[in-house]
Amino acid sequence: MIDIDPNSSGLPGIEQLRTIVGAVMTVGLILSVLALIISAIIWAYGSNSSNPHLAGKGKTGLLISCGAAIICGGSVALINFFWGVGQQV
Template sequence: MVDINPNATGLPGIEQLRVIVGAVMTVGLILSVLALIISAIVWGFGANSSNPNLASRGKLGVLASCGAAIVCGASVTLVNFFWNVGQAV
């Protein structure tokens, strides 16, 4: 039987890598908010100018930016969930 677990102190630079990943997650969330704002503006312009193509693109942008925020926010939880599922196999 082999019992191997992640080692948080096995390599130098692990803590710096955690800081970098956290910063990238923050940038991803900020860009998601920016995309949501821009998409909502496009959606509003499309709806008020009777341009269904522009309104549709704005709606799609709102959904995509919300999806990106969900993935950025839940990434650690998702990885931990699938790690635990993999350990149970």
């Protein structure tokens, strides 16, 4: 039987890589908030100007920005979940 676990100290620069990944997650969440605000403005403008195409694009952007925030925020939990599933195979 082979038992191999991830080694967090096996390569130099692992801590810096964790810091970089955390920073990228933060940037992703900030950009998701910005996209949500812009999409809400586009939706409101499209609704008030009787432009259903623009209002639809705003709604779509709102859903996409929420999905991006879910993926950025839950990425660690998703990877850990699938890591656990893979360990049971």
